[in-house]
Each structure stands twice: as structure tokens, then as C-alpha cells.
Amino acid sequence: MAQMATESLERLLREAFPDATELSVQDRTGGGDHFQVIVASPAFAGLPLLEQHRLVNDALAGPLRDGTIHELRIKTKGTA
Amino acid sequence: MSELSSRTKDVIENEPVTLFMKGTPQFVMCGNSDRALRALREAGAPVTAVDVLPDPEIRQELSTLSGWPTIPQVFVKGELIGGADITEELAASGELTQILEEKLGPDYRGSAEERTVSVLATPA
Numbered sequence: 285m286a287q288m289a290t291e292s293l294e295r296l297l298r299e300a301f302p303d304a305t306e307l308s309v310q311d312r313t314g315g316g317d318h319f320q321v322i323v324a325s326p327a328f329a330g331l332p333l334l335e336q337h338r339l340v341n342d343a344l345a346g347p348l349r350d351g352t353i354h355e356l357r358i359k360t361k362g363t364a
Numbered sequence: 365m366s367e368l369s370s371r372t373k374d375v376i377e378n379e380p381v382t383l384f385m386k387g388t389p390q391f392v393m394c395g396n397s398d399r400a401l402r403a404l405r406e407a408g409a410p411v412t413a414v415d416v417l418p419d420p421e422i423r424q425e426l427s428t429l430s431g432w433p434t435i436p437q438v439f440v441k442g443e444l445i446g447g448a449d450i451t452e453e454l455a456a457s458g459e460l461t462q463i464l465e466e467k468l469g470p471d472y473r474g475s476a477e478e479r480t481v482s483v484l485a486t487p488a
Binding site for chain 2: 292337338341345348356
């Protein structure tokens, strides 16, 4: 169950950031609801941090809304 | 606009630094809220905290206003700064201090008093 959640978040992020050079989803507690995501993508280049995180939040809007994600930590990196 | 929404907006716009969090600074109920609070304290920010837990509507109205889905949320003079990760990153890079100085003036630390307000109606 927890593994499924991780995989589905990763899929959503891959769809939103097809050019990502680094992309990972870590289930921080093993419970399938506290996640750390890391995305490095040219899509973030030149964007303020707030807008970078907004793009990640938008990509994960579904699981954020339906409660799949109880806690989300985001690390974004803009790449050239 | 609902009363709750307009009270929330009032707090965001009128308080120098607003932190919407789970729990209160005295009794923090969530790790991310704690991280945001610590980052703000380290920067010497005058934090006005709003606990979103007493009523789920607070969170809904807030996210509608801000377009930000998660808690915590940090605002400086009406402007959304971000959640825990952004606040921590900005604090670590020194940008948070810059933002606070720009928006609140260079002496903002002098007023670094922490307080908690409610956006719910006072019971009649």
C-alpha cells in the first residue's frame, strides 16, 4: 500500500516534469503518507522558489486533496 | 466572501508576519509547522500564529485565498512566502532576513513579539 503511494506520486511527477534530471520520492515514515520529494528540472530555472514549489504542489494536487499525502517535503533544483 | 475568509484575509494583510500552523507556538502539533516556526524565530521575525486545527474550514478558506495546498503557510505583509521547506531554505541562505528587512524595516527585530490570534468568531 505504502509502496503504491510512492510509485503513484513518482508517476505524477514524471508526467509533470518529463525533463527532470533528478526525481525521487521517499516515504519518510514507511506509512505511505509522509513524503519527501526531490525534483531537479530545467522547468524550474529562473523561477522563484515559491513558484518552483507551486509547480510540484500542482503536479500532486490530487493526492494532496484526497489526503493520500499527509505531509510533504519538497526540494527543487533548477537545472540549465 | 465568508466572515471566516475575510477575517483570515485581515490577519494576513495586517500582521507583519503570519504563520498558519497546526497547533500554537507553545504547543506545536506538526513537524513542518515546527520547522517553519524555528526558521522564523531564528530570523527574529515577529510571528503572529494562527492555529488551523480548531476548524477544518480555516484551512480550506486559507488555501482558497493563497492558492497553497499545505500547512504551514508563512506570509510577510500580505505576501505568501511559502511553506516549511521554502522558509527554511530562505532562512539558511539569509534571504529571509532580507525579505523581513525590506518589508518591515531594518529594525524589525525590535518588535519580535510572538503572539497567537484566532480567525474564528468569538462565541457570543
